[in-house]
Amino acid sequence: MLAEFQRQFLRAIYDGKPISAAQLQANALGRSAEHCLMAYSDSVQATLCKALAEIYPVARQFVGERFFDALAMRYVQQHPSEVTRLDDYGETFSDFCTGFEPVQQVPHLPALLALEWAWHRAFHSADSQAFDFAAFAVAAEQQAGRLRFVLSDQLSLVAAGFRVDQLWLCHQPQWPDGQLPDLEAPVQLVIHRPGREVFIEPVDAEEFSMLEHLLADPGLEGLCDLLGENVAVLLPRAIEHGWICGFELENDEYAGTDQSV
Amino acid sequence: MQNRIEGVGLGLRSCHYQHILSHKPRVPWFEVMTDNYMGAGGQPHQYLEQIRQRYPVTFHGVGLSLGSAAPLNKEYLHRLKELVDIYQPAWVSEHLCWCASDEYNSHELLPLPYTELCARHLAERIDQVQNCLGQRLVVENLSSYVTFAESEMSEWEFVSLICQLADCDLLLDVNNVYVSATNHGFSAADYISGVPAKRVREIHLAGFEDQGDLLLDSHSRPVYDAVWDLYRQALERVGPVPTLIEWDNDIPGFEVLEAEAEKARAIAAQTAGEVSCAG
């Protein structure tokens, strides 16, 4: 009964559907029950639009507040929140914009949104652990077949046909006045937060495909097959950058970060 | 960590982190919006750690959805418990509301019909939270924009019943009382007289938006004169209770919040003087 009332109430707020499980009343100031309910619809939409504006501040600056806010409102109307935390709302905003006709005028927008989502994720994720080199050396020698890397929880990969990192950077306060960003050239980026600050780092094709591979298959042996001799250069680099923050042995509780050993 | 909560505190907002850390203002305590720290790490926690070292804090949440029919969100509750263990707030408060159905989340504080059944449902869930946190929960009265024909009692009777059933404390939001009283045509003074005075642990003050045929609890303005008057009445009833200025939208400079806090302090001092003279 309560569940049905709540389901109907939120469907009314999001989709304007009628409520039969409870009888809403007009208020004392002469506003009808339907209009009172609309105060909630308006408030929910405003909350979600504000959340998107806070998650995607550079995109909002790039396309202008009016265009962004209209786009956000359209997205909100079609995407009721199903997340517990407001911080998790809007992950599909970039995909939505890719398929949305008016965004064709600003083709750089979807990649910029994807980059900002990655930045936002990194900003709020767990702090990185230090990699335990000593334990890794032992495990790699004795149990290489069971060794799986743990990637930093905050790490995301973004690839774009233009320098989306430069587009992001030129909206930051430290960008020199009047200087135009050079956006020509595709880019592959790693977004992560090794310490206090979020890093947006361009990487080469080999590093990018290594990380793509690790996200799908974190095993050491598969990585060696992929990289061949280059593993000796690329793997230490990935650890040094903090992209890989630990390891674990398959079918084992043991994980090689300094917190768990 | 010191944890004495008295006088008039302010809601901690991220736009004021830098100001607080560099100017170290004389604010007796800050109320921390727990939902802003549900994330696992990063800057919000680095700032909060530094601020917590210097100031007492209370926790205030909006996402627990105490009144939802669906089971309590265990993951959310456990994270809240972790945060309580880390930052050791003087107390934790939440709203007497629901936010989510089994399909959608509104991220809004939504009302329930004031029935005994709903009061029992809320009380049961408050009890679960209290058991998990190992402390009394402080629950806040809502401002609301709708009422239901199904209600069997007044809002203050509903609130009192829940506090009694769950043996929890009350955060009396005086602005919310005023907003709901105006929207739904009941007496704000009756509300203040009807709440269980001994359970009131904290008072909230904020500004609303007047839409003509509806007051919106916007937390975007200074406290209205009518709400200051009601605050006076509330203090006369419940005694010198810690009070908090809330401001969440169009957040002004820190000095504006301090000026609002100063007004509240003056009213509290005046009321305490009058009460002790009369006594």
Ligand SMILES: [Fe+2]
């Ligand atoms: Fe409040």
